[in-house]
Structures are given as C-alpha cells and as structure tokens.
Amino acid sequence: MKKIKYELLKNEKNTKARLGLIHTNYGTVETPMFMPVGTQATVKTLSPEEIKDMNCGVILSNTYHLWLRPGEDIVMKAGGLHKFMNYDGPILTDSGGFQVFSLAKNKKKDITEEGVHFKSHLDGSKLLLTPEKSIEIQNKLDSDIAMSFDECPPASADYNYLKNSVERTLRWAKRGKDVFNNPNQSLFGIVQGGAYKDLRKFSAIETVKMDFDGYSIGGVANDGESKEDMYKAIDYSIPYLPEDKPRYLMGVGEPIDIIEGVIRGIDMFDCVLPTRLARHGNIFTRKGRINIRNLKFKEDFEPIDGTCDCYTCKHYTKAYLRHLIVANESFGARLLSIHNIRFLVKLTEDLRQAIKDDNLIEYKEQFIREYENK
Amino acid sequence: MKKIKYELLKNEKNTKARLGLIHTNYGTVETPMFMPVGTQATVKTLSPEEIKDMNCGVILSNTYHLWLRPGEDIVMKAGGLHKFMNYDGPILTDSGGFQVFSLAKNKKKDITEEGVHFKSHLDGSKLLLTPEKSIEIQNKLDSDIAMSFDECPPASADYNYLKNSVERTLRWAKRGKDVFNNPNQSLFGIVQGGAYKDLRKFSAIETVKMDFDGYSIGGVANDGESKEDMYKAIDYSIPYLPEDKPRYLMGVGEPIDIIEGVIRGIDMFDCVLPTRLARHGNIFTRKGRINIRNLKFKEDFEPIDGTCDCYTCKHYTKAYLRHLIVANESFGARLLSIHNIRFLVKLTEDLRQAIKDDNLIEYKEQFIREYENK
Numbered sequence: 200m201k202k203i204k205y206e207l208l209k210n211e212k213n214t215k216a217r218l219g220l221i222h223t224n225y226g227t228v229e230t231p232m233f234m235p236v237g238t239q240a241t242v243k244t245l246s247p248e249e250i251k252d253m254n255c256g257v258i259l260s261n262t263y264h265l266w267l268r269p270g271e272d273i274v275m276k277a278g279g280l281h282k283f284m285n286y287d288g289p290i291l292t293d294s295g296g297f298q299v300f301s302l303a304k305n306k307k308k309d310i311t312e313e314g315v316h317f318k319s320h321l322d323g324s325k326l327l328l329t330p331e332k333s334i335e336i337q338n339k340l341d342s343d344i345a346m347s348f349d350e351c352p353p354a355s356a357d358y359n360y361l362k363n364s365v366e367r368t369l370r371w372a373k374r375g376k377d378v379f380n381n382p383n384q385s386l387f388g389i390v391q392g393g394a395y396k397d398l399r400k401f402s403a404i405e406t407v408k409m410d411f412d413g414y415s416i417g418g419v420a421n422d423g424e425s426k427e428d429m430y431k432a433i434d435y436s437i438p439y440l441p442e443d444k445p446r447y448l449m450g451v452g453e454p455i456d457i458i459e460g461v462i463r464g465i466d467m468f469d470c471v472l473p474t475r476l477a478r479h480g481n482i483f484t485r486k487g488r489i490n491i492r493n494l495k496f497k498e499d500f501e502p503i504d505g506t507c508d509c510y511t512c513k514h515y516t517k518a519y520l521r522h523l524i525v526a527n528e529s530f531g532a533r534l535l536s537i538h539n540i541r542f543l544v545k546l547t548e549d550l551r552q553a554i555k556d557d558n559l560i561e562y563k564e565q566f567i568r569e570y571e572n573k
Numbered sequence: 574m575k576k577i578k579y580e581l582l583k584n585e586k587n588t589k590a591r592l593g594l595i596h597t598n599y600g601t602v603e604t605p606m607f608m609p610v611g612t613q614a615t616v617k618t619l620s621p622e623e624i625k626d627m628n629c630g631v632i633l634s635n636t637y638h639l640w641l642r643p644g645e646d647i648v649m650k651a652g653g654l655h656k657f658m659n660y661d662g663p664i665l666t667d668s669g670g671f672q673v674f675s676l677a678k679n680k681k682k683d684i685t686e687e688g689v690h691f692k693s694h695l696d697g698s699k700l701l702l703t704p705e706k707s708i709e710i711q712n713k714l715d716s717d718i719a720m721s722f723d724e725c726p727p728a729s730a731d732y733n734y735l736k737n738s739v740e741r742t743l744r745w746a747k748r749g750k751d752v753f754n755n756p757n758q759s760l761f762g763i764v765q766g767g768a769y770k771d772l773r774k775f776s777a778i779e780t781v782k783m784d785f786d787g788y789s790i791g792g793v794a795n796d797g798e799s800k801e802d803m804y805k806a807i808d809y810s811i812p813y814l815p816e817d818k819p820r821y822l823m824g825v826g827e828p829i830d831i832i833e834g835v836i837r838g839i840d841m842f843d844c845v846l847p848t849r850l851a852r853h854g855n856i857f858t859r860k861g862r863i864n865i866r867n868l869k870f871k872e873d874f875e876p877i878d879g880t881c882d883c884y885t886c887k888h889y890t891k892a893y894l895r896h897l898i899v900a901n902e903s904f905g906a907r908l909l910s911i912h913n914i915r916f917l918v919k920l921t922e923d924l925r926q927a928i929k930d931d932n933l934i935e936y937k938e939q940f941i942r943e944y945e946n947k
Binding site for chain 2: 245
C-alpha cells in the first residue's frame, strides 16, 4: 500500500551508469532493467510463469489498448491488472499517448489543449483522450507505475512546434497529476524537447518541479529519430533529473541502444522489439541478429546459442525453430519470444555486473565488437 | 528397442469396454485414452511440458504435413520425431491418407492402384503418395506407432465403390507391411467398409490375418457420416479384432462419441477438435460447449469450471479468456487448448475408473444428462 521507492546502490566509476533497486508492492527489482511489453494484458504468446522464469523485473501494458478492449472498468472489477492477467510482479502502464499518435485510424488526429481527438484503430469510432482520462484509466487499471499523458511530436517537428509542445505537455502533466487518485500507484513525468538542449533542460526542470515518482525521457522512439538525436535527448535531460528517482527511456530495445542508455544514466527500458522480431523469425544473438527462416538453418541441429540459459536454447534446435516459423506455428513465436526477451534481460544482468565491476566501457566495446562481427 | 505391447487389465461387466495398458519405448500409458493432435510436430500453441502436465498418454503427428514440411529426412537427421520436437512420450503418426483425400489442392486427386496422385495444398506441386512411400516416411519419422496407408472413401460412396476400396486398402496394407523397416516402431492396420456389416467383417478378418500390432477403425470421421454409421462401423468391426491388440477409432473427439466408442470396445481416440475449437473460443464443459466470445462472459470473473484441475481453470477467469480471444491473442488459444485437451483426457480417466467400478452405463447416462442440460 505505497508508492515505489528507488534505491541508488552505486554509480559506475567511468560513466553515468547507476546500479539500483526499485522497491514495489510486488517485489524489489534491480536496475538497469528491460521491460517486455504486454500490450493487451498479455506478453504475446507467453505465460506469467515464463516471464518470471526469464527474470523480468517489470512488464509494461498499454493503456490505449486496454481502454478500448476490454475497458478499464472490466479490469478494475477483476481486481486490477495484476489479478486480471494473473501476474504478481510489478506492472507499468503507459499513458496511451504514443498509441493515439501512432495507431489512430489513418493517423488523423486533432490535438487541442483539452486533449487528442482521434478515431479508434479497431472500429473507427470517435474518441477523445485527455490527461485526466489517461490518469483515470490507469488509476483503474491499478498498475504499479502510471505515466503522464504527453504529446509525442513527430521526429520532423521544428523548434517552434516542439517548444509549444513541451509547454503543453507540462500543462498536461500538471492536469494529470492533479486528478491522480490511487495510493498504491506511482506516477512518472515525461521529459520531451526533441534534440534541443534548451528545450530538454526546460522540460526536465519544469517536470521535476512537479515532483513525480520517476522520470521518463520521451520522443526518442518514433520513426525517424537518429541515434545521435537519442543520445542528445538523454544527455540534455539527465543532468536535471534527481538522483533518487528512476529514469526511464521509453520504447528503446536495441541491444546497443540499451548499453548506450545505461552508460548515460538510464535505469529502465521497454520495447516491443523482442516479441515483434520473434513473430517474424528474427533472433538476437551475441553475434548479431539472425533470421531463422534462412535456408542455412534447415539442417542445423544446434541451439541458437549453446551458452544461453533460456528454455528455448536448452531444449530446441535451430532446425526445429525454423520449421515452426516457416509453418506459421505460434509455438515458434513463443519459443523465439522467450529467447529474445531473455537475451535483453541477460544483457541488463551483464550491465549490472559491469557497473559493479566498474568496467562498463570495456563491456560495451567487447559487446559491440562481437555483435557487429568486427 | 521393441514394439508396443497391449496388456488387457479388465473387461467392464456390462459393456464391451476394456481397461488396458500400452507399453511403449517411451513409457506405459493407460487405455482408453485420448490423443491430442500435433499436426506439424507441435500441438498448436503448447509446449511438451504442458502436454505432459495434462496427463496425455500419446500424441499424434501428421505424416502428410511432415513429409511436405520440413521433410522426413530432416526429422530423421534430427534423431527422429521425439528429438526433433523435444517430446519424450509416445507418438503416433497417421499414414497421410486422410490428408491426401481431404487437404489436397482443390481436392482433385487421382486414385490408382499405385497410390494417390494429388497436388500439394502448400504450393500446388504434383505429388504421389503410395503405401510404400507412407511407410518409408513414417519409418524415418520414427514415431512409436505408424499407420497403414488406406483409402478414405467419401461418406457418400456406394456399396460397390466401398467393396473395391476395401479390397484395394487390403492390398495397400500388405504392400506397406512388406516394406516396413523400423524395429522400434509398431504398425497398425486399418479396417474400412463404411456402415456395411459384410464389408467391415471382411476388412477386419483380412486385415487381422496380416498380423498388425494394433487395429484402427477408419472411415468414421469424414464429413457426412451419421452417428449411427459410426456405431455400426465399430460394432461390425470389433468382433473380429483380437483381444490382445489395441483398437483405435480414428479422428473422433466429441465427448459423447468417445464414451460410445469406449462402451463398444475402443481403446484409443484422436481428434483436432479440442485445439481447433480453442482457437475459435469454443470450450468443453460438463454442461456442454460454450463460446467464450459470448457477451455474458464479459464480466464473469469465475474460471470456466471451478472443479477442473487444469492450469487454465486454476489461474484465469472467463472475463480474461474472453478478452484474449476477442483481442486475437494466441495466449487465449493456448489457455483454451489446455482446458479442452485436459477435459477429454480427464473424461478418459473417468471412463477408466467407471470400467474399474463396472458402472460405465450409469456414468454415460449421468454425463449425457449433464452435458445436454437435460
């Protein structure tokens, strides 16, 4: 019956990376961490037991999707999202903002001071999502961590657009915080401002003034942002974020981006990448991504990675995984999802060890050498 | 390194039902039993561990599908089907005949004495499946039980067609048996003959003369056969089958049909029904079938059946299952498949107990009363 608490254990010697713990009502989790995405109250194809076996700290679920289906009142009546989906680990919900901007039917939307008018991607019905509504839905979903409703401007937005957008996002954050009403839930603020130093600084300082339970860095996972823009977004925001609160880089799941984020002081990451890649037969390995559909795996009776400790690598060959994916069997997506999520979770375990050992830069260089086959 | 052995434990007092064991290279299983179908070397959506948790005795895999994809040589090189799919319980493969007759592209096929010419349902390529080829494929797949290649005549076939078909199926059975070459595998013969007493008798007697390791009753699971025809097919065949070999009714999975089959002396059943129904949201319950999409389950926070011991009923509500199926999440098909398969396996457990207790008729009457809501 309390909010989360971030505990800083150690700063790495040569970078801004930090080792920490987040204490939640559903257990204590270690940071830096990667959070798999369970869009519709299920991490696609996987059971809660499988997610726990992978040592996932937190899972993410999408407010927009649950609002549309089954509806937040159903989830509330079920006893909240944990009970509804039978998951007794910590859950984070996003604000729905990103989906409204990216999924709305025909992507037509009308952004006003009140909120965003758009059409449902399911049935085209007219909807309005406001900061208050997003918080009300999340309060009912009863996740452990809720996110403020922010505008997600396109990567192509110019300075003036972004300046106005940052100011509106601050007003929206305030409005959401004012109506927030769930004593068991924590609320994060979101820093926006593109790749502009002054806008990120302004957004960070003003958001922190509102005193949230944690801070996200947004606007880095649209289509179109370069890696340089992402690093700028982090570097321009982090100095203004408090040491005693967790920092969350939204929508980032490429292994090298996670490493670069951790080095810059990020504690939490989420991305649909491991499960989405899995459904298309793409697999993370220490030597880069492979696609299991490739003919060369047809008679490959070795696991994806003999040193990987995941259920898939312990029991199945590449030849079998290839067969399942080619034959469009969902057990294939399930097995590859297990491997891909475990790959990213294991990466964060390694990163935590590197922080303890103060050798994060060496770890990064070694990882990239192997991952990019150099 | 041996063939299966059927051990008859008990005949029920008031019916032809029998309690037995089948000893296999992968353990001993109890009969009567229900076998879930893993068409493409995977019981759709499920892991081997989940199948074992449901107390399934044997699983079935499809020769036709594995022949086309990934190819029997790949499976052989993997070390056989058990190793390929990571399943260490007994596996039965069908002959491919039923699929050739039902799945072939446009269902155009040319049945000759040699075998069946048809086009692949995957890419339209011209193929020929013969009795020898079917056995050769199954020998390579290295299942525990292989099936003879038979003709599956349509339900509408007349007496003369069926008579010729039965005779050809006998010649095909002989040809298959002659080339059979796997000391770890057993081979079943198949009794055909529609609903004609003399044809079933002739087919059974002549098939048994060839001395197979078990006997199937085929031609009861096409579209179009009535329940009466199915009962006739069983009743006209069973008297001529030996007591010391298992009897398998192919393609039957309706709960009441399983009960009626057991009463008539059947030991083994298989059907895609539990997994296929699951993918469409249909669920077996003791009070008949329900469809979880029904609006009345939207806020139903009870399990499908509070007395069911399956993973799904122990952990999930109908409201959540409905959400998953409506949202097209494969975890929904997985959870419903677990329940539906466990439902049929539990039914066979109950039937075995009823045979022990010599009260099978009472069990049947009670079951039907409840299942048909009378």
